[in-house]
Amino acid sequence: MNTIVEFDRVTKRFGDNVVIDDLSVPFYEGETHVVCGRSGAGKSTLIRCINFLETIEEGCIRFKGTVVDKKNVRSIRKRVAMVFQNFNLFPHLSVIDNLTLGPVRSLGIPRREAEDQAMHFLKQVGLEDKRQAHPYQLSGGQKQRVAIVRSLAMKPDLILFDEPTSALDPEMIGEVLEVMKKLSLDGRSMIVVTHEMGFAREAADRISFMSDGKLVETQAPKAFFSNPLHDSTRQFLSQIL
Amino acid sequence: MAGYDVIFHFLGTGLIEVIRLVPICVVLSLIAGALIGIVQTVRIPVVNQLISVYLVFMRGVPPLLLLLVVFFVAGFESARLSAVFTLSIYHAAYIAEIFRGGIQAIPLGQFEAADTLALRFHRKMIDVIIPQVWRAILPALTGQYIILIKDTALVSAIGVMEILYNARQAMQVVYKPILIYAIVGLLFYILCFSLERLSAYFERHLQTMQGVQ
Numbered sequence: 056m057n058t059i060v061e062f063d064r065v066t067k068r069f070g071d072n073v074v075i076d077d078l079s080v081p082f083y084e085g086e087t088h089v090v091c092g093r094s095g096a097g098k099s100t101l102i103r104c105i106n107f108l109e110t111i112e113e114g115c116i117r118f119k120g121t122v123v124d125k126k127n128v129r130s131i132r133k134r135v136a137m138v139f140q141n142f143n144l145f146p147h148l149s150v151i152d153n154l155t156l157g158p159v160r161s162l163g164i165p166r167r168e169a170e171d172q173a174m175h176f177l178k179q180v181g182l183e184d185k186r187q188a189h190p191y192q193l194s195g196g197q198k199q200r201v202a203i204v205r206s207l208a209m210k211p212d213l214i215l216f217d218e219p220t221s222a223l224d225p226e227m228i229g230e231v232l233e234v235m236k237k238l239s240l241d242g243r244s245m246i247v248v249t250h251e252m253g254f255a256r257e258a259a260d261r262i263s264f265m266s267d268g269k270l271v272e273t274q275a276p277k278a279f280f281s282n283p284l285h286d287s288t289r290q291f292l293s294q295i296l
Numbered sequence: 297m298a299g300y301d302v303i304f305h306f307l308g309t310g311l312i313e314v315i316r317l318v319p320i321c322v323v324l325s326l327i328a329g330a331l332i333g334i335v336q337t338v339r340i341p342v343v344n345q346l347i348s349v350y351l352v353f354m355r356g357v358p359p360l361l362l363l364l365v366v367f368f369v370a371g372f373e374s375a376r377l378s379a380v381f382t383l384s385i386y387h388a389a390y391i392a393e394i395f396r397g398g399i400q401a402i403p404l405g406q407f408e409a410a411d412t413l414a415l416r417f418h419r420k421m422i423d424v425i426i427p428q429v430w431r432a433i434l435p436a437l438t439g440q441y442i443i444l445i446k447d448t449a450l451v452s453a454i455g456v457m458e459i460l461y462n463a464r465q466a467m468q469v470v471y472k473p474i475l476i477y478a479i480v481g482l483l484f485y486i487l488c489f490s491l492e493r494l495s496a497y498f499e500r501h502l503q504t505m506q507g508v509q
């Protein structure tokens with residue numbers, strides 16, 4: 056299995072607060088890797104370091120062998136997409152313009168081609184009739200599906216998800232998870248921070264539990280749920296399930 | 297009544313001068329103010345300190361004094377050029393602050409989403425941030441430009457023949473100060489009112505374009 060992202064003795068602090076503590080871990084190509092853990096454990100920080108939204112103090116992160124640093128930041132961001140908890144769609148742009156902005160402006164793809172491409176993905180999530188809508192005209196679930204399509208439109212090698220369903224009303228969580236499951240089945244490389252253990256059980260190749268700045272436990276779903284090795288994982292699971 | 301055509305002739309000339317001055321100052325101060333406001337949000341050490349000095353200076357000096365100093369020190373070819381330059385850099389300081397505030401009010405997530413799409417800084421600003429800033433700052437911008445219109449009354453101090461200068465000229469021929477100043481006031485009112493209508497139009501236009509958020 057090829058490594059897509061490698062953390063090599065990474066430490067990240069906010070002031071005195073050590074959020075990632077001397078962490079070394081590989082993430083593999085083609086896998087859906089779910090990261091869970093308590094609020095404040097550093098899950099968001101962990102994935103935000105991969106596309107340089109956060110900078111690390113010590114160690115090294117490599118994306119497909121390229122060191123994640125200031126010099127390589129654009130070339131890495133062209134290949135690593137991110138889906139946010141709060142969607143972060145551009146409110147002044149129509150859906151189609153949201154989707155083509157990155158491909159046209161960053162990747163230099165001709166607009167027509169980018170639009171065709173975007174429509175292709177938009178159809179896959181069942182929102183082709185919303186191409187001219189503005190974000191405020193969409194439901195939360197629709198917004199997040201558009202945001203996922205926005206990330207797909209960049210043709211990324213890796214997609215990072217930061218609690219993509221946490222801001223959604225319960226009845227809309229399913230439609231977003233469905234889309235993510237499809238992506239997972241397609242064999243995309245995904246790192247997903249989520250509390251949706253149902254999704255983790257069905258779609259994840261591996262699940263990590265994050266605590267005290269470390270991934271204290273990483274297992275395949277079956278073992279993770281039935282036989283967690285670590286006490287803190289067991290405690291967490293008993294509370295959340 | 298021979299007096300009235302003299303009055304209208306002079307005040308009309310002055311009005312035309314103002315109408316020539318204001319749009320240039322609006323454009324120049326908008327460009328300068330937007331650039332300065334944007335640069336301020338990036339926090340470049342020395343540059344930012346220079347900008348702070350400029351802002352503090354502009355906001356601490358009466359515009360009339362600035363007009364006089366620039367006119368006598370800078371040596372522009374014409375008084376009009378000097379006036380355009382002074383009013384533009386003076387108001388650019390305020391507009392820079394309006395832009396800075398507008399940019400800083402945009403949610404961090406918008407910057408991060410743009411960064412995540414690998415947009416370069418200028419594309420992030422042009423395509424994502426500034427279009428969202430417009431609507432929020434339009435009322436403040438309009439207020440600033442109304443002050444600019446009124447500030448044009450000062451440029452007669454360096455010999456630019458705007459409305460007030462012409463009013464005094466007219467009075468040398470027809471001594472009707474109250475009438476003349478009343479018309480001057482009306483002209484300024486019409487100018488400012490038109491600007492407000494224009495701004496309200498833009499605001500509606502931006503709203504239909506961008507929808508409610």
Ligand SMILES: Nc1ncnc2c1ncn2[C@@H]1O[C@H](COP(=O)(O)OP(=O)(O)OP(=O)(O)O)[C@@H](O)[C@H]1O
Nearest residue numbers: 069072074092093094095096097098099100101218
């Ligand atoms: N920009 C920041 N400045 C200072 N401290 C921060 C910043 N961002 C996060 N932190 C701190 O880092 C720690 C980890 O935060 P992080 O957001 O990564 O946790 P999380 O696991 O994603 O939590 P949640 O489940 O609530 O999203 C927290 O203690 C938080 O207070």
Ligand SMILES: [Mg+2]
Nearest residue numbers: 098099100218
């Ligand atoms: Mg988080």
